[in-house]
Amino acid sequence: MSIVEAIIIAIVEGLTEFLPVSSTGHMIIVSSLMGINEDEFTKMFEVCIQLGAILAVVVLYWRKFFNFSKPAFYFKLFLGVLPALILGYLFADQIDALLEKPEVVGLTLFLGGIVLLFVDKWFKNPVIDTDEKMDYFKAIRIGFYQCLAxxxxxxxxxxxxxxxxxQKLTRNAAAEFSFFLAVPTMAAVTGYKLLKSHxxxxxxAENMKLLLIGNAVAFVVAMIAIKFFIDTLKKFGFRIWGYYRIVVGAIILAAYFMGYKLEM
Known part of the structure; x- marks a missing residue:
């Protein structure tokens, strides 16, 4: 992996991690197009640069993360991340196998896009506008939804x-709690990967330099992407992301069924 390739993948991670478009799917596609997807370092790099992205959330919402006078917030995050930790551990091999299937990425992008076209209509009457009004049971239910990823x-x-x-959260409240929940979820995944790949x-020294550059780029780009996502969510809802996913998913599926080799 060259420095340019590392920067490109980090930009993709920073842009897509907090958008409803699948950062993993995009990084897999990009690394495949660059011909470096088979490399073990690339696979590790794509996971570990998430550390930069989650640091962007902590910096942007630092008052939230360091307000120790409200321990309920941390307990909700713990409950929300618990399903992913347990199921991720139990089904790690099956998840890795799915990562190698381009038709799975294409299909889930396409179907997920259709879902996003109707999300705003399905959940019209939210009653919870902050995570503080959300109870613990809702937090763990959201954690199970996260496992679909x-x-x-x-x-x-x-x-x-x-x-x-x-669970009756407003679009903004749901998006912000998704950002918060990303921190322990991705920190656990990244930490585990770092330990396995130390x-x-x-x-x-080149590998360490690439990781530092990747995390720095992902951090800066994620800061911009989070602010952009919140603004577009307020104005347009989820439809724009639904159309985007449908187009990208359709292209991947068309390429796959036409016999173009997209190794993942």
């Missing part, structure tokens, strides 16, 4: 936001 192409952001709206990371 273990299927590549589903999007962790989309799954958890839809879960929040199904020999690969420390095997060369």
């Amino acid at each position: 273990m299927i590549p192409g589903v999007s962790r952001s989309a799954a958890s936001i839809i879960g929040g709206m199904q 020999e690969l990371i420390t095997s060369s």
Whole structure:
């Protein structure tokens, strides 16, 4: 992996991690097009640069994360992340196998796009406009929705936001709780990957440099993307992202069924 390739993948991660379009699916596609998807370092890199993206959430919402006078917030995050930790551990091998199937990414992007076209109509009467008004049972239910993102192409952001709206949160409240929930979820995944791959990371100074650059780029881009997403969500809802997913998913499926080789 070159520095340019690392920056490109990090930009994709920062742009898509908090949008309802699947960052994993996009990184898989981009690394495949660049011909580096088979490399073990690339696979590790795509997971570990999530650390930069989640740091953007902590910085943007630092008052929320460091307000220790409200412990209920941290307990809700714990309950919300618990299903993903348990199911991710139990089905790790099956999840890795799905990551290698381009038709799965294409199909889930396409179907998820159709869902996003109707989300705003399905959940018209929200009653909870902040996470403080949300009880613990709702937090864990949203956590189960988040588990749908273990299927590549589903999007962790989309799954958890839809879960929040199904639990009567407003679009903005659901989106913000999705951002908050990303921090412990992705920190756990990234930490586990770093521990498993520490020999690969420390095997060369170049690998460590690429990881630092990747995380820095993902951090900056994610800061911009989060603000952009909140603004577009207020103005347009989810339809714009639904159309985007349908187009991208259709292109991947068409390429796959026409016999174009897209190795993942």
